[in-house]
Amino acid sequence: MVSSSLRYPNTALSVGGLTHYIQSLLEDDEQLQQVWVTGEVSSVNPHRSGLFLTLQDPDEQAAINAVVWNSQLDRLAVMPVRGEQVIVLGQIKVYPARGSYQLTIWQVLPAGEGLRSLRHRQLRNRLEAEGLFDPDRKRPLPPHPRVVAVVTSPQAAAWGDIQRTLSHRYSGLRVLLSPAMVQGELAPSSIAQAIRRVEQDGRADVLILSRGGGAAEDLDCFNDERVVRAVAECSIPVITGIGHQRDESLADLAADLCAHTPTAAAEAVVPILDDLVEEHQQRCLALYRVAAERVEQEQRHVARLRDRLSRLRLDRQVHQRIQVVASLRQRLIRSTQQRLQQTQQHTLYLRQTLQTLDPALVLRRGYAVVRQEDGAIARSAGTLRPGDRLTITLAQGELVAEVKSIP
Structure with a gap:
């Protein structure tokens, strides 16, 4: 209930009124109508209407959105490049429909390498010298993992994309979530702890480190040394699926495999189960065909042998052999009988001779x-x-x- 003593102010502004008031303050300020700004280009996104970019001050942890319309691109002294320090000339414009403001740039001048880009390059060179990005350290992903661990934010769209992809491709797969913050100052330590939790759990065969797309400054946590070392030192294979950026993060370089989106990472982790079933069926059919061809070959070989046997007339040869054996048997019997008669006669002769010589x-x-x-x-x-x-x-x-x- 509202207290009866509470009085509504007569000067309350509508959202539109407040927005227009802020717009008049910013756009009517002479200093903001033509202002020089120095900063580091943290992201550049081409669009059909112009070039949208973000200028960042790494030391002050501040950033501002900016745009160069297509009509002004040809007049720029240099094109803004991510990681470069630039000086821009422009005007602050307010957009009431979005309740936001940005810097409309007319000119861009070079100002050297950005501090953020310099730190990133120095860290990359140091970790590369340690061998953390060496291709020989890359491990192959298991072809048929039983348990997949995912390190990401439970509220991130990446988590839903990974779940849907894994369920569609490989139903029945066990998926473990190790939650982590994937944006902000606390994200690096949170991600490193989430990776260590997966290792301590010991059930996962492969780990997916992921988050959805975003501006370059939103993905800085994946260039943090703590995250890179956690990925490189992980005892199980790691695949990254971080955003839609063209440039690889240092975590991507340290991982065993890098995919450009969470969905692509999930697709790389497991095959499509239906494809495996179809491949198995194809192998069974191929094996059946090979076996059938072998049986047919052996049947033709047996037929050829049977034909050769029929031409050899083995029955006649066997009959001839039987006759030869019978003839040899008769010859052996006659020879044995003759030898026996001769032996008997000789024995009789010896007996008679002995009797003749007997002294008795x-x-x-x-x-x-x-x-x-x-x-x-x-x-x-x-x-x-x-x-x-x-x-x-x-x-x-x-x-x-x-x-x-x-x-």
Whole structure:
């Protein structure tokens, strides 16, 4: 409820009235109708109506928007270049519809290298000398990550773009957000801490460092040494997707891969799942075709062998071989029988010879064997002497005799 003692002022201004009042103060001021301003060009954006730029004072942390209309571009002494220190001549103009003011530039003069650009160049040279931007340090991104970590602001459009892109390309992928400030004085330490949180968590296979587009001064945090070192020292591959700027930030140079937009970074991290399925199906079809061709080749080979077998008439050859084996068998049987008969006859002959030579048979026919005392057979009477004792072996029994005389 509104207190009854509160009185509405009779002099309250409308928004339009206040804006017009501010416009008259600025545009009617003689000093602001033609003013020389020195500053560093922090951003330059060509447009169909003119050249829009931002002048910055790094020491005072101040900036002003400016424009050079197309009709004035050909009259400039030098074209404004990002990072250069310039002196401009212009007029302050107020735009009531936007409630803003900017400097309309008529002339641009060179004033040397800007302090911000100089500091950026010196930092880049120092980090480059340390090897933080060396291509040999770049690591390939995992082809099929299971967990993707994203370092960005939860309120940034970049976070939504990355989520949509990853979900569309690779459904079921786990995405972790490590929130960070991505603009302002506190952004560098916030980004470095967010990267370290991802490392300590240990689940992510790849990290996306991202924010949407913006003016160059809005992206200064990605040129901060703390952020660059955090990116370079990260134990997992890092891909950056920072804005739509043509110039790469130092964080881009230190990252394993640089994409120019958050969406492009998400596209580089994962393949399209549908494409993988289609590739797998194509490989299956190719494998099936190769297998079918191999089977067809082997079938043709078997057919050729069958044809060769039919021409060789193996049944006839086998029959001939059987006949040869049967003939050899008969020859072997006959040869064995002949050899057996010969052996039997020879055995009979030997038996008869042995019987003829058998001493027992001789003795049975009335013969006797006479042995001397030393056991030697007496074959001649001339070897005997009277008185020699002899042993006479008969067919049955033995006799002992003494030689009485030898005629």
